[in-house]
Amino acid sequence: MKIEFILNGETQTIEVHPARRLLDILREDFHLTAVKEGCGEGECGACVVLMDGKAVNSCLIPAGYLEGKSILTPEGFKKTPRGQILEEAFIEAGAVQCGFCTPGFIMAVESLLKENPNPTDAQIREGLSGNLCRCTGYQMIFKAVRLAVEKGEE
Incomplete structure (x- = not known):
């Protein structure tokens, strides 16, 4: 086909x-x-x-x-302004350990932020509920999302 x-x-x-x-x-x-x-x-x-x-x-x-x-x-998203903001936020928040799940999380965050540019903590948790991480314990990932939202408002 x-x-x-x-x-x-x-x-x-x-x-x-x-x-x-x-x-x-x-x-x-x-x-x-x-x-x-x-x-x-x-x-x-x-x-x-x-x-x-x-x-x-x-x-x-x-x-x-x-x-x-x-x-x-x-690969395409990281070239965008928000892709760069999210990458920096994940690094700054220590949300990357082994890195296996990180690209999927970043794409899920982008989907979330497109629909809701200023999500609450509960909305972040819900928006990322389809992504698993075996290393970080999630708190640093949620922190990275909040940091990215702040950076995007600057």
């Missing part, structure tokens, strides 16, 4: 089986390895990307669903 979609702002066309996962296409065909496979079942958030501005688990998205969609990966 021939599929055309936008990837990090550029139109892409790929010949692929319609059931192939977006996660595999990103990693294997486009060499965008910030998206990780943690569980392969949509439970951990390590593979989160934005599809038409909304956070999705790329391990659950079949290629046939990509036609005409816009996909933003961590």
